[in-house]
Amino acid sequence: MARFKTALVGCGQMAHTWAELLQHEGDVEWVALVDVDANRAHAFRERHRLDAPVYDDVHAMLREAAPNVVVDTAIPEARRAIVVAALERGCDVIAEKPFAPTRQDADAILAALARSGRRYLVMQNRRYEPNLRAIRRAIESGMIGRVEQVHADFFIGAHFGGFRDHMAHPLLLDMAIHTFDQARFLLGGARAETAQCLAFNPASSWYEGASSAVCAFEMEGGTVFSYRGSWSAEGFRTSWESAWRIVGSRGTILWDGEGKPEADIVEAEEAFLRPCRRVAIDVDAMPEVGHAACLREMLAALRSGRPSETEAADNIESARMMYAAMESAATRAAVRVADGSPVALRL
Known part of the structure; x- marks a missing residue:
């Protein structure tokens, strides 16, 4: 079974929900945690008992940890930089809403998607x-x-x-x-x-x-x-x-x-x-609702290769x-x- 070599970017409040859900997935392997506040990332790692290195720079993490999936729970203003960098490194990306905070950011992400051939899925738990x-x-x-x-x-x-x-x-x-x-x-x-x-x-x-x-x-x-x-x-x-x-x-x-x-x-x-x-x-x-149900659906879509319900091609219409x-x-x-x-x- 192919493994999700997963890096989580942004170790704030919402990231805890994602980590608790992902820890129950047998094919998720944690390879990195990233936060501009390294102390927060270290505290996050200890709380969830994760065996993964901590970074304060996304680009360094992508070079060294080589994930194939990036989970972005950082603030919306950072979304474009994180998602584009991850796509260009050959990663699929799962992110918190919104798709991007501005139309210009969304267009840049869509262009990176087209160039990379990877996938971008957005959390729409409600x-x-x-x-x-x-x-x-x-x-x-x-x-x-x-x-x-x-x-x-x-x-x-x-x-x-x-x-x-x-x-x-x-x-x-x-x-x-x-x-x-x-x-x-x-x-x-x-x-x-x-x-x-x-x-x-x-x-x-x-x-x-x-x-x-x-x-x-x-x-x-x-x-x-x-x-x-x-x-x-x-x-x-x-x-x-x-x-x-x-x-x-x-x-x-x-x-x-x-x-x-x-x-x-x-x-x-x-x-x-x-x-x-x-x-x-x-x-x-x-059987599950909210974040759990949406995340399970996104992971199932990645595993099978089928489109996710909240794939970029659909979710961009809500963001617009x-x-x-x-x-x-x-x-x-x-x-x-x-x-x-x-x-x-x-x-």
């Missing part, structure tokens, strides 16, 4: 949720007819401290990307075509950048997806999975992100307010929604999701 997957099956079954509107609300007052407090777009870059990816997942992988976004920072916010946003996307096929969110909203918190309303031609699905989803389906055609019937949506248990939202917020105009150019909305 699509690995049994209720969300049940909703997608209900949509695909035609339960509510043709989906025409998808709306998601996310309101949590999150006091992280650290690097998020200083980001220009902490909500869009670090959290909304999850919801954008979930929306695409619900719509069978549909791409967004246009974006319009107002990003702002309320006076009471403890963030330096835009902690709140209202976005609207035109999706291919004609569905409209709206997102309202804030990381500086106190009280009546939503779920971390967001609260969802999916409106179809024959009814609506509601999910609060925590309980079981349900549908309200039109029963009779002739009425001012047409009578509807409440229907519970069957939810299948999953994030870039377009930030570009629209900067220009106060609608933009094309594909390239950020101005566009007149068809709405």
Whole structure:
């Protein structure tokens, strides 16, 4: 069995989750740990009882440790440098979201992918949720007819401290990307075509950048997806999975992100307010969810050679929604999701 000679870059908080999961994989061999803070890397190695050398420089690690897989859990601003260097050294890369923090960084990674012939897989743990997957099956079954509107609300007052407090777009870059990816997942992988976004920072916010946003996307096929969110909203918190309303031609699905989803389906055609019937949506248990489920799927894809569900070719479409939202917020105009150019909305 081929082994994953694995180097982990970035020994911060999220890396602990990855290490705990990867230690259960029999074909994962740890060959290096990398962090700009060598002391943190040494503490990480001791905590997880790893027999791997510590580096404070990615390029030196790639030369000396010769991994074939690099796991990148470093801060988003470092993603381009880490991923491009790893690809150019012949490594496959598994990384935390987002794909990259800017469109320019993403384009550089895509170019390196094309040159290297290697693979880049991105963690999108929030699509690995049994209720969300049940909703997608209900949509695909035609339960509510043709989906025409998808709306998601996310309101949590999150006091992280650290690097998020200083980001220009902490909500869009670090959290909304999850919801954008979930929306695409619900719509069978549909791409967004246009974006319009107002990003702002309320006076009471403890963030330096835009902690709140209202976005609207035109999706291919004609569905409209709206997102309202804030990381500086106190009280009546939503779920971390967001609260969802999916409106179809024959009814609506509601999910609060925590309980079981349900549908309200039109029963009779002739009425001012047409009578509807409440229907519970069957939810299948999953053996693993979240990070564990996504990571297992990515490793299985690498082992078999098949595309991963969150392969770069797909995940870039979720990331482009994030870039377009930030570009629209900067220009106060609608933009094309594909390239950020101005566009007149068809709405």
